[in-house]
Each structure stands twice: as structure tokens, then as C-alpha cells.
């Protein structure tokens with residue numbers, strides 16, 4: 001083959017070559033938050049995004065694509081170009097549980113590449129102050145004596161606040177009336193205003209309102225108390241032993257994103273998670289930061305697959321309806 005033809009082929013191949021880390025990122029990156037602004041997933045995206053900008057040299061724009069328990073936002077990311085410019089943030093609900101509830105046009109495991117596990121956070125049971133209960137046992141008695149009438153705010157079917165509420169129903173034999181919002185940010189506003197009765201919430205979402213006495217927390221759904229609110233007992237101490245849900249969060253990119261771009265993104269996330277200012281902000285809201293060895297793409301992938309194995313049979317048995 002003569003030289004000009006070879007050069008033309010090389011040039012053409014360079015043109016169609018997939019995105020690579022060489023000059024990545026050369027424009028802003030979007031992180032899709034599948035819940036409302038002001039909620040815990042949104043807050044996490046903003047805290048990390050701000051610090052990742054320093055490592056990557058490009059802004060991380062937060063886009064809230066809400067609805068259907070987070071499935072709409074995750075679908076948007078799954079179907080985006082696999083070039084590192086669209087990230088998907090989510091949690092046990094959006095990236096595991098929803099796969100067992102919704103007829104999705106994607107696979108929560110196979111159609112995304114894991115980047116890093118970023119945080120975990122126990123759920124806890126919170127209520128409006130007007131409810132007369134003073135501890136978990138009294139709350140359970142109140143829920144039972146008002147069965148069928150109690151409203152519980154959620155971020156939509158399949159969200160952390162929803163499946164944890166379904167789990168509470170199973171534990172104590174009640175039927176909560178779920179009120180879906182596009183995220184637990186707006187659900188919390190309604191709880192504080194007394195429009196709904198309870199939320200089985202992510203602790204990081206409602207910690208500040210509990211601390212300021214605007215709402216009441218009864219028990220942390222973990223075997224250890226929260227460092228940020230040590231006065232609140234665990235469910236084991238308060239009367240529902242073993243009623244644990246840890247809502248862990250992660251970041252993913254569309255399947256097919258080049259490995260060197262995933263590595264660059266992972267480095268930006270781990271840089272953020274070692275930054276003392278970021279750690280302080282996360283710890284203040286009750287978020288646990290995973291140990292370094294759990295922050296790799298491989299560790300997130302393995303953890304997500306293990307969580308699918310653990311949760312899907314239980315969720316399918318619960319036969320949760322989406323409408």
C-alpha cells in the first residue's frame with residue numbers, strides 16, 4: 001500500500017477512534033441525579049462534583065432527571081454516549097432494587113460500568129412532631145392503632161424510603177399509605193410542615209431537622225448508632241432487632257465507556273473522598289465513607305451484583321406494584 005493511502009487510513013481511524021483519556025475531559029461533565037434537588041442524592045452529587053472539578057479541570061453539572069423511583073434518570077444515563085461526559089449517581093434503590101420492580105429497557109448491572117462506591121448511610125424512622133409517640137415502641141403501637149391511615153412520604157416506588165417502608169410494614173404488620181414525591185427533599189419539607197406523618201428516611205436527609213427539633217427520629221436501622229446523632233438508639237436497642245437497611249451510593253457510566261476514562265473518573269472520586277473538607281461535610285450529615293479498597297470500580301461492580309442476589313428474591317416476593 002502506498003504511503004498517502006496508509007496515511008489517509010490512519011487519519012480516518014483516528015477520526016472514528018473511541019473517546020480516550022488523552023484529552024479527556026475537554027468539556028463539562030454532567031452527572032444525572034435521579035431525584036429532586038435538595039435531597040440526599042443531589043447533595044452528595046454536589047459535594048463530590050465540586051471537588052472532582054479540581055481533579056478533572058472541568059465543571060461537573062448536576063442534572064436532576066426525576067420520576068418513577070429514579071428509573072427515568074438512570075435510563076437517561078444508560079442511553080447516553082459512553083464517552084465519560086454523562087455520569088449516573090444512585091443507590092441501592094435505583095441501581096439494584098428497581099431492576100426487580102420495573103419493566104426496564106436496560107439492565108441495572110450489565111448496561112452500566114461501575115466507577116466507585118461513594119457512601120453509605122443507614123435509614124431511620126422519622127415522624128412529624130404532632131405524633132404522640134416518644135420512642136419506637138410507642139410509635140409502632142401508634143402505627144398499628146392508626147393502621148391504613150398513616151401517610152409515609154417516599155421518593156417513589158422502589159426508592160430507599162419506599163422499600164424500607166414496605167419492609168417496616170412487613171416487620172410490624174401494618175399498611176402504610178405511601179405518598180410518592182420526586183425525591184425525599186420535598187417529602188421532608190412536607191413532613192416538617194405536618195402534611196405527612198412519617199418517612200423511613202436516609203439519615204443524611206433529615207439529620208439537621210431532627211437536630212433542630214422540627215421532627216422526631218426514633219431509631220437508626222443499623223447495629224450501630226450514628227456518630228452524628230449518638231442520642232438516637234438503634235433498632236436493635238429500641239425494639240425491632242435486625243431491622244437494618246444501609247442505603248449505599250455509587251457512581252456509574254454508560255456501558256462501553258473506555259477503561260482509561262473510567263480510571264480517570266475513579267481517581268477524581270477517590271481524590272474527593274480523601275479530601276478532609278469533603279470528608280468533614282459528609283460525616284457531618286451522617287454519611288459513612290467506604291474504605292479505600294471498596295472505592296474501586298471492581299469493588300462496586302462486585303458489591304452491586306451481590307446486592308442484586310441478596311435483595312431481588314425478597315423484593316420479588318413482596319410483589320411491589322408500580323401503579
Ligand code: ASP
Pocket residue numbers: 035036039040041042093154155159160161162182183184185202205
Ligand atoms: N434518598 C431518597 C430515596 O431513595 C432519594 C433522594 O435522594 O431524594 O428514598
